[in-house]
Amino acid sequence: MQPPGRRLATARRQGEYFMSSPAQSIQTNPQFSAEERAAVYRAIHTRRDVRGQFLPDPVPDEVLARVLTAAHHAPSVGFMQPWDFIVVRAPEVKQKVNQAFRLAHAEAELMFEEGKRATYRKLKLEGILEAPINLCVTCDRRRNGPVVVGRTHIAAMDLYSSVCAVQNLWLAARAEGLGVGWVSIFHQQALRDALGIPREIIPVAYLCIGYVSHFYDRPELEAAGWLPRLALGELLHFDRWQGEADAAGTALLARLDDADPARG
Numbered sequence: 402m403q404p405p406g407r408r409l410a411t412a413r414r415q416g417e418y419f420m421s422s423p424a425q426s427i428q429t430n431p432q433f434s435a436e437e438r439a440a441v442y443r444a445i446h447t448r449r450d451v452r453g454q455f456l457p458d459p460v461p462d463e464v465l466a467r468v469l470t471a472a473h474h475a476p477s478v479g480f481m482q483p484w485d486f487i488v489v490r491a492p493e494v495k496q497k498v499n500q501a502f503r504l505a506h507a508e509a510e511l512m513f514e515e516g517k518r519a520t521y522r523k524l525k526l527e528g529i530l531e532a533p534i535n536l537c538v539t540c541d542r543r544r545n546g547p548v549v550v551g552r553t554h555i556a557a558m559d560l561y562s563s564v565c566a567v568q569n570l571w572l573a574a575r576a577e578g579l580g581v582g583w584v585s586i587f588h589q590q591a592l593r594d595a596l597g598i599p600r601e602i603i604p605v606a607y608l609c610i611g612y613v614s615h616f617y618d619r620p621e622l623e624a625a626g627w628l629p630r631l632a633l634g635e636l637l638h639f640d641r642w643q644g645e646a647d648a649a650g651t652a653l654l655a656r657l658d659d660a661d662p663a664r665g
């Protein structure tokens with residue numbers, strides 16, 4: 402609890418802030434048309450993790466600016482905006498990142514049980530050198546000081562916020578016809594070293610970005626028989642973890658297949 406004098410000063414400062422900030426206005430066109438709604442769902446359902454279909458075609462700056470801006474408009478805990486974006490085009494930097502991937506990839510293979518190693522070896526899991534643009538999305542956990550609205554009790558919220566930026570970018574990129582592939586098979590420090598990232602900054606995502614020859618209609622890991630898509634109905638819980646579906650739950654479950662373009 403602050404002493405009364407300090408409390409008053411803080412309240413006055415906050416009052417000044419709220420009084421001096423422009424009045425909040427409301428969105429004038431809040432509804433999406435049916436076509437706009439369909440376009441959003443199309444981006445969601447046709448987004449893919451792209452590893453091997455990159456074309457060398459350059460990505461125009463105005464397109465890259467749009468997808469970066471989409472990332473920057475992601476939600477973030479306490480409006481912390483903990484992200485930075487490292488745009489990587491230099492071949493020598495990509496080479497260093499690629500070496501870091503190769504090392505971790507060789508280690509990763511040995512972590513799977515023997516029966517799966519041959520399949521793992523065949524998977525293409527990055528497009529670092531082929532993609533014209535690589536992008537590292539980071540998280541600065543110290544941004545705006547130690548106490549952040551919404552992160553007071555669960556520290557990882559800042560990391561989740563940077564992931565929200567990644568997802569915004571991924572969907573915007575799909576709408577632009579750009580493929581994005583997330584590569585996470587690295588020692589974190591090796592990625593920091595390759596990109597000159599300071600110790601206190603967390604590299605959250607390393608993304609390969611570029612135009613593509615085609616998008617697959619299903620996740621590559623699903624098509625390769627690595628894992629199937631789980632049934633959403635088996636992942637829904639009602640009121641509590643062990644909760645069974647009541648009438649309302651059953652009605653919702655009956656609607657799920659129609660909502661999924663791959664099943665409906």
Ligand SMILES: Cc1cc2c(cc1C)N(C[C@H](O)[C@H](O)[C@H](O)COP(=O)(O)O)c1[nH]c(=O)[nH]c(=O)c1N2
Nearest residue numbers: 448449450452525526527583584585586620621622
């Ligand atoms: C946090 C995280 C990390 C990774 C991935 C994703 C996410 C969310 N994915 C992509 C992942 O394999 C892919 O999203 C799923 O297989 C589903 O496929 P679609 O994204 O729907 O095409 C991924 N893919 C890959 O080839 N190499 C990788 O290192 C990673 N790492």
